[in-house]
Amino acid sequence: MSPPGYTDVQAAARRLDGIAHRTPVITSRTLDAQLGMSVFFKCENLQRVGAFKFRGAYNAVAQLTAVERQRGLIAYSSGNHAQAVALAARLFECDATIVMPANAPRVKRAATEGYGARVVAYDSAVESREQVADRLMAEREYTLVPPFDHPHIVAGQGTSALELLQETPALDALLVPCGGGGLLSGCALAAHGAQSGCRVIGVEPQGADDAVRSFRSGVLQRIEAPDTIADGVRTPSLGELPFALIREHVHDMCTVSEEAIGTAVALAFLRLKMVIEPSGALGLAALLSGELRGYRRVGVLVSGGNVDQEVFCRLIAAVNLR
Amino acid sequence: MSPPGYTDVQAAARRLDGIAHRTPVITSRTLDAQLGMSVFFKCENLQRVGAFKFRGAYNAVAQLTAVERQRGLIAYSSGNHAQAVALAARLFECDATIVMPANAPRVKRAATEGYGARVVAYDSAVESREQVADRLMAEREYTLVPPFDHPHIVAGQGTSALELLQETPALDALLVPCGGGGLLSGCALAAHGAQSGCRVIGVEPQGADDAVRSFRSGVLQRIEAPDTIADGVRTPSLGELPFALIREHVHDMCTVSEEAIGTAVALAFLRLKMVIEPSGALGLAALLSGELRGYRRVGVLVSGGNVDQEVFCRLIAAVNLR
Numbered sequence: 001m002s003p004p005g006y007t008d009v010q011a012a013a014r015r016l017d018g019i020a021h022r023t024p025v026i027t028s029r030t031l032d033a034q035l036g037m038s039v040f041f042k043c044e045n046l047q048r049v050g051a052f053k054f055r056g057a058y059n060a061v062a063q064l065t066a067v068e069r070q071r072g073l074i075a076y077s078s079g080n081h082a083q084a085v086a087l088a089a090r091l092f093e094c095d096a097t098i099v100m101p102a103n104a105p106r107v108k109r110a111a112t113e114g115y116g117a118r119v120v121a122y123d124s125a126v127e128s129r130e131q132v133a134d135r136l137m138a139e140r141e142y143t144l145v146p147p148f149d150h151p152h153i154v155a156g157q158g159t160s161a162l163e164l165l166q167e168t169p170a171l172d173a174l175l176v177p178c179g180g181g182g183l184l185s186g187c188a189l190a191a192h193g194a195q196s197g198c199r200v201i202g203v204e205p206q207g208a209d210d211a212v213r214s215f216r217s218g219v220l221q222r223i224e225a226p227d228t229i230a231d232g233v234r235t236p237s238l239g240e241l242p243f244a245l246i247r248e249h250v251h252d253m254c255t256v257s258e259e260a261i262g263t264a265v266a267l268a269f270l271r272l273k274m275v276i277e278p279s280g281a282l283g284l285a286a287l288l289s290g291e292l293r294g295y296r297r298v299g300v301l302v303s304g305g306n307v308d309q310e311v312f313c314r315l316i317a318a319v320n321l322r
Numbered sequence: 323m324s325p326p327g328y329t330d331v332q333a334a335a336r337r338l339d340g341i342a343h344r345t346p347v348i349t350s351r352t353l354d355a356q357l358g359m360s361v362f363f364k365c366e367n368l369q370r371v372g373a374f375k376f377r378g379a380y381n382a383v384a385q386l387t388a389v390e391r392q393r394g395l396i397a398y399s400s401g402n403h404a405q406a407v408a409l410a411a412r413l414f415e416c417d418a419t420i421v422m423p424a425n426a427p428r429v430k431r432a433a434t435e436g437y438g439a440r441v442v443a444y445d446s447a448v449e450s451r452e453q454v455a456d457r458l459m460a461e462r463e464y465t466l467v468p469p470f471d472h473p474h475i476v477a478g479q480g481t482s483a484l485e486l487l488q489e490t491p492a493l494d495a496l497l498v499p500c501g502g503g504g505l506l507s508g509c510a511l512a513a514h515g516a517q518s519g520c521r522v523i524g525v526e527p528q529g530a531d532d533a534v535r536s537f538r539s540g541v542l543q544r545i546e547a548p549d550t551i552a553d554g555v556r557t558p559s560l561g562e563l564p565f566a567l568i569r570e571h572v573h574d575m576c577t578v579s580e581e582a583i584g585t586a587v588a589l590a591f592l593r594l595k596m597v598i599e600p601s602g603a604l605g606l607a608a609l610l611s612g613e614l615r616g617y618r619r620v621g622v623l624v625s626g627g628n629v630d631q632e633v634f635c636r637l638i639a640a641v642n643l644r
Binding site: 021024026027029030043045046048050107114266269270272273274275276305309310312313316317 | 343346348349351352365367368370372429436588591592594595596597598627631632634635638639
């Protein structure tokens with residue numbers, strides 16, 4: 001399959017029209033004054049399943065054959081991709097089996113089951129999710145919906161940035177969280193086609209900076225046990241396809257501290273009145289850390305809002321913002 | 323001053339254009355499936371100052387004379403009106419003094435001071451806010467910006483419903499929180515003019531049901547110490563102007579329990595990824611309580627999102643939604 005381009009993002013947008021939410025773009029003048037720039041938050045926490053992942057999963061499942069869908073779908077995911085595949089399966093009336101680490105956020109597991117999928121939990125200390133998925137696929141001929149390393153997934157995720165760029169002219173930069181790189185590479189394709197003057201910058205936690213190191217070295221790097229509160233980007237490594245696209249279209253990468261992530265979640269609570277999961281707060285965390293000083297108009301991709309109540313309250317209690 | 327009508331709401335909307343946020347309307351298919359209807363949340367928690375109150379305050383201050391503004395503004399408020407007047411004063415470059423109960427949510431007091439207003443705290447067990455404001459006005463000739471009992475305030479608040487009704491056709495009903503009645507009466511004017519088939523229903527906490535009793539008896543009722551977590555609607559009584567408009571244009575009123583309010587705040591966290599203050603959750607609480615069963619398309623005015631982190635976390639921890 002050839003790598004996706006801007007036209008694939010546009011085609012995905014047509015496929016998702018009326019199916020995915022066209023999520024709002026939120027601004028806060030108080031936050032703008034504090035940061036000294038105009039910031040536009042693309043709220044994928046308000047997407048169906050509470051995260052951008054629905055875009056890619058639906059775009060991929062829509063392009064499977066009827067036979068592939070009838071075999072039943074399988075996916076492995078720490079959470080949001082799980083819910084996304086579960087919902088896409090329900091919309092296409094096929095079965096879904098989701099392989100999920102036993103320590104995944106409860107809110108994500110509960111939601112996945114709520115969409116009618118079967119969840120198979122595994123101990124990530126004992127085996128990898130790929131191993132579990134392979135074992136299940138050996139038992140039955142499931143159709144795998146990969147979390148990021150696939151052109152249809154990448155193109156689908158890029159539709160989030162496409163919407164933002166269509167309604168927010170002349171952005172200087174766009175900040176995008178980076179785990180496996182599906183969202184970042186898709187957004188980079190969208191920006192390249194829709195607003196070529198907009199610099200696309202990927203953001204990772206310091207404790208999970210494999211993509212930053214891959215980007216800088218030009219060689220795919222891997223971190224076996226990424227250490228971060230941002231569970232959505234605990235991916236050990238970029239996918240090969242996202243990595244190639246990121247090298248071609250992403251302008252820069254940066255990292256943020258765990259403290260900055262927590263402050264960003266709390267600031268979103270206080271100023272944006274938004275529930276943002278730690279991974280979704282990476283872009284705001286980068287702004288708070290002084291990255292992008294000097295920029296005037298910045299887009300922030302808020303990737304999701306699925307966070308356990310305990311984690312959320314711990315984060316917003318830990319910072320004194322006043 | 324004559325009572326406001328639909329044209330005053332339209333005029334207020336023009337005055338607020340480009341000044342207030344046109345807040346998004348949010349939907350959740352999961353919540354729709356649970357409730358058996360289509361629900362449209364008008365997110366005034368995403369308004370400037372985090373609440374609809376900015377609309378009325380700005381609309382009122384904009385219609386003061388330059389001399390009235392130069393005297394300095396004064397307002398009494400448990401919180402959101404305070405922030406609203408503080409911000410309106412800053413936009414018109416005049417001073418503002420806000421009389422606020424000493425037990426007002428800290429987040430609201432901090433924000434009011436953040437907008438540059440002087441806050442005068444008082445002990446609500448010792449004197450009323452009107453007494454404190456009168457004392458201050460005797461000292462200096464401030465211009466009072468009343469919280470709800472004024473045609474310009476009412477017309478301004480109504481612009482929130484006007485926006486919702488303009489972009490969401492054929493609503494069967496609109497649920498609006500009710501404290502002093504400025505928002506409810508303004509929204510009723512908007513609905514009367516924009517979608518006369520939409521029933522407007524006011525919602526109050528059971529422990530602060532003065533407006534429901536006023537509505538049913540036709541005589542203005544008063545509750546000296548309203549007992550509810552919903553601090554934004556702890557007003558002892560409707561204003562006279564709002565009461566007259568509510569009698570004329572509101573179709574029904576209902577009450578909700580404290581438990582339902584807490585569940586609504588938690589459900590907004592879990593399903594809408596929204597931070598909603600207890601008063602802002604009254605409409606959703608009414609839906610969860612089975613009010614409006616049989617309706618197909620319902621608008622919910624989410625009035626604000628200014629809630630202390632401790633209160634918010636207590637509410638979302640108290641309910642098990644899964």
